[in-house]
Amino acid sequence: MITRDIKAFVSHARTLAQDFGPPTARGAFLISPDGFCLAHESATDNRYMADATRFDAACATSEHHELHRALSEVVPTICFPGHDDTPDALFPNNVFATAEGRYIVGRMRHPVRQREAARDDIRAFFAGVLDYAEIDLSDQAHPCELTGSMVIDRGRGIGFCGLSERCDEVGAQLMHEAFGLRATLLFDLAPGEYHTNVVLALLAGRAALVCPRGFADPGVVEAVQDFYAPHAIVLSDAEHAAFAGNAIALSRDVAWMSAGAERALTPATRAALDAASFTVRAVPLDAIEAAGGSLRCCVAELY
Known part of the structure; x- marks a missing residue:
């Protein structure tokens, strides 16, 4: 099933057992921020990007090394070098993704x-x-920026795909098929949002972090809240702006986010994560966040 019909999607998703696959990845890979600088093309539809004066390549490299070290304590994590002609390559989850036995471009x-x-x-x-x-989708005409646009509950095999300039309906269909998902909900992101994974995180299929202002249709937010209750956590505008929605679980009990996102968490959000049995681990990524993405954007998962 791939649909815009929220009720039909939720009704079908409720019938699905959490037996599609492991809820978290067995490994991760990163790409180092070599050539880190303002990518002017990307800035045309990414309102989170800072101006060129705030790009500090040395600081971004140091932060990225610490991210690599920290994630390696939880799952095997490898890092490829970047290149000077690909300044956004430190966000590889948009370009490369995996499912059982296959990789998607x-x-x-x-x-x-x-x-x-x-x-x-x-x-x-x-x-x-x-x-x-x-599965190479890179040479067809429809944008489909993988797990930037498609947030996946891997245990159930369901996807939440926000449409924007970075992913159209045909691209969403191609991703749905490539990941072999059981069901995908299509919806429009709010004007000014570019990727779903900035406004929605699904943590080990057990909890959700959702930023309401990131969605054009409040009904999608309500559906996520209802489906992942009692561990659906609605983030404030300040938490949203600090990239708290750009989090990831690489194990069943740790939610990873940037240090800036962690600082922005309200007491209610902290209590809700604790109730869902998640500990928060944070890594300083202030320099990297100048490029318009945060911790989850840096992590491509190996399934």
């Missing part, structure tokens, strides 16, 4: 990011080292 909207999909070394890692089959 996305179609990026902007040419500066389309270059990332041509990385022979990363493709060789998936195909030659992991022996994954390839």
Whole structure:
């Protein structure tokens, strides 16, 4: 099922057991912020990006190294080098994603990011080292920026796909098929939002962090709240702006986010995460966040 019908989606999703696959990844990979600078094409539809004067390459590299070290304590985490001609490559989850036995290459909207999909070394890692089959969506016309646009509950095999300039309906259908999902809900992001994973996080299929202002239709927010109750956590505008919605669980009991996001958490949000049996771990990413993404954007998952 792939639909815009919220009631039909929720009704079907409620029938699905959490037996589609593991709820969290078995590993992760990163791409270092080599060539870190303002990507002017990306800035045209990413309101979170700072101006060029706030890009500090040395600080971003130091932060990224600490992120790599921290994640490696939880799951095996590898890091590929970046390149000077791909300044946004430190956000690889938009370009590369995995499902059981296969890897998916996305179609990026902007040419500066389309270059990332041509990385022979990363493709060789998936195909030659992991022996994954390839699903290459990068050479078709419809934008589909993978787990930036599609937030997936891996245990149930369901997706929440926000449409914007970064993903259209055909692209969503292609991703739905590539991930082999049981059901996907399509909806429009609010004007000014570019990726779903900035406004929605699903933590190990057990809890949700949702930023209401990121959705054009309040009904989608209500559906997420209802489906993931009692652990659906509605974030404030301040938490949203600090990237608290750009979180990820790489194990069943830890929610990862940036230090700035963690500082913005309200007492109610902290209590709700605790009630869902999640500990928050945070990594300073102030320099990286100047590029318009945060911790979850930096992490591509290995399933």
